[in-house]
Amino acid sequence: MSNFNLDQKYILNTYKRLPIEIKKGRGSYLYDIHNKKYLDMYAGIAVSSLGHHHPKIIKAIKKQSKDHLHLSNYFVFKSSSLLAQKLVEHSFASKVFFTNSGTEAIEAALKLVRKYGKSINASKTKVIALDEAFHGRTYGGLSLTGQPKYQEAFKPLVPDIIHIERNNIKALEQVVSSDVCAIFIEMIQGESGIQSLSDEFIEAISKYSIKHEILVVADEIQTGLLRTGKLFAYEHTNLTPDLLTLAKSLGGGLPLGALLVSKKLENVLKPGDHGTTFGGNPLSCATGLAVINELTKPEMILDVYKKSGYLFEQLKSIKNKYPIISEIRGSGLMIGIEVGDKALEIQQKALELGVLLNVTNQTVIRLLPPLNIQRKELDEFINIFENVLKTI
Ligand SMILES: Cc1ncc(COP(=O)(O)O)c(C=O)c1O
Incomplete structure (x- = not known):
């Protein structure tokens, strides 16, 4: 029996499962059982702040x-x-x-x-x-x-x-x-x-x-x-x-x-x-x-500050191009992107392109990436996010 079937058969139905099965996590990425790589933009809902498998x-x-x-x-x-x-x-x-x-x-x-x-x-x-x-x-x-x-x-x-x-x-x-x-x-x-x-x-x-x-x-x-x-x-x-x-x-x-x-x-x-x-x-x-x-390392705090500024800047420039985004809110690396009734569609398309996004309150994409996410990984997210928005 597949893990999905086992889960469905034996575990109380209180969670909406994603259609992928994860094998391992490394840094800002999760890898499924087919070795497909996903950039994790919500880090286990703000749990894996140092990414996955931190040494x-x-x-x-x-x-x-x-x-x-x-x-x-x-x-x-x-x-x-x-x-x-x-x-x-x-x-x-x-x-x-x-x-x-x-x-x-x-x-x-x-x-x-x-x-x-x-x-x-x-x-x-x-x-x-x-x-x-x-x-x-x-x-x-x-x-x-x-x-x-x-x-x-x-x-x-x-x-x-x-x-x-x-x-x-x-x-x-x-x-x-x-x-x-x-x-x-x-x-x-x-x-x-x-x-x-x-x-x-x-x-x-x-x-x-x-x-x-x-x-x-x-x-x-x-x-x-x-x-x-x-x-x-x-x-x-x-x-x-x-x-x-x-x-x-x-x-x-x-x-x-x-x-x-x-x-x-x-x-x-x-x-x-x-x-x-x-x-x-x-x-x-x-x-x-x-x-x-x-x-609590000072360099970590500075790094989060810089990456937050960068991510907000990039998201604001995307917002100017795509009116589907009505608001970007938050602080640090806790960011909400208001996208109305398109949130689940955006989440689904991003998943297909290898980015894990969390939707909360039905209309909000909630970003909670690992705090040690790399700048180039943020760029990867921005590129894919923009590609998804183009198709909506
Ligand atoms: C602000 C806040 N309080 C409480 C909780 C509950 O935490 P837990 O799921 O670990 O019981 C959460 C979980 O999402 C939360 O975000």
């Missing part, structure tokens, strides 16, 4: 697997302590809780902010989140996600979560009060098509969070770790969050998420309040350390 990640896996793979959370181990130290040294945070995934980092954040809120007053349990946000698929993450299409079938959701329109300061003013313990935001909403929060809205969040003692949780699961051109997207703004969630590229392809918390929150959760069997496992943290060591 430092492979080395970390080999080295760690010689010692142990799993110990249980009764033991301390070096890779997780060192990774936490790195995350703290490069952010506002003072401590870290590791998870296996993004949605679990969100769950940890939700539990922590509720406990903190209740320590101030018993009714401080309300949480604000934004329309069109995406925070994950478990019940906490799903309840914070501001997209009815993901929620309707699974109600009732976690209570006391209020959604307001992104960038609507009036709506924010109507819901803030001393009964709100936290607001969850993505500086750039990825799933909903690369939509940024405005400076004014971020400023308002900052103001009301101080006034009403509301914790700000930055979900940087997609924007974090240099994706937007800075190590964390909040660094582009004047707002420093109280908590921050990470996942995706953190584990370099292994499952790893993290919740970072500020000094004042480091003692909210006590032993027994929260935990996970696999979260922050030694192997994932070893690869995480390799990832963070690469992503």
